[in-house]
Ligand code: MF3
């Protein structure tokens with residue numbers, strides 16, 4: 666039995682009382698992060714085009730692995746270790762319907778009416794690109810559409826707060842407020858994160874307020890914001906494959922992620938086309 670709070674909320678181990686310092690990036694480093702994230706954005710766009718009823722999640726992974734290699738990059742997720750779990754086996758995460766995050770691609774066939782969260786990570790010139798989107802498969806229910814829209818909107822509400830003078834939890838608060846105003850729930854057991862030479866850097870970025878640190882946002886911070894939103898309860902559980910997180914109540918979940926930089930001119934979305 667896995668202790669969800671320790672094992673998932675703190676994948677790198679429980680944070681020390683004082684979190685490690687946030688690694689600020691130079692303009693040059695931010696431009697390299699942009700290059701890494703542009704590769705990710707291209708792959709996400711391509712996968713969005715091929716997501717149709719009948720395709721398998723394994724086929725999506727194959728396309729992504731090939732595009733990563735062709736771009737001269739490396740998959741950031743393959744071989745990644747979280748706590749004492751087995752190394753992650755694929756280039757992407759593909760999380761279908763009640764799967765929240767970290768679904769492992771394979772022989773599963775996508776069906777009309779499904780939703781699929783696709784998360785892509787690459788390493789390029791020593792920097793990590795990390796972003797995710799959730800796609801409808803064919804035509805989906807009105808309720809599923811509402812979930813996708815509210816989740817993506819909540820990401821942009823969070824990004825809007827990612828500016829100098831604000832504090833970290835203003836991002837969390839904006840995401841949470843938007844999600845809950847639509848009657849959905851933010852997942853508590855996973856958080857966004859700083860991103861740079863490593864995929865997971867400080868700070869941890871919950872999509873709800875009242876936990877962890879609340880540092881002032883500064884120029885040069887590079888952050889992966891990633892709201893995970895459940896249709897019903899926020900509670901999740903882990904499948905026996907040690908990776909796939911699913912909603913405890915079996916209802917739908919959606920996930921959108923952008924990597925951003927905080928600049929003098931406001932938030933700079935690195936993982937756009
Ligand atoms: N975007 C996710 C994250 O930030 C993807 C990680 S998948 C893993 O944690 F396998 F690499 F862990």
Ligand code: CO
Pocket residue numbers: 795796857858889891922
């Ligand atoms: Co991430």
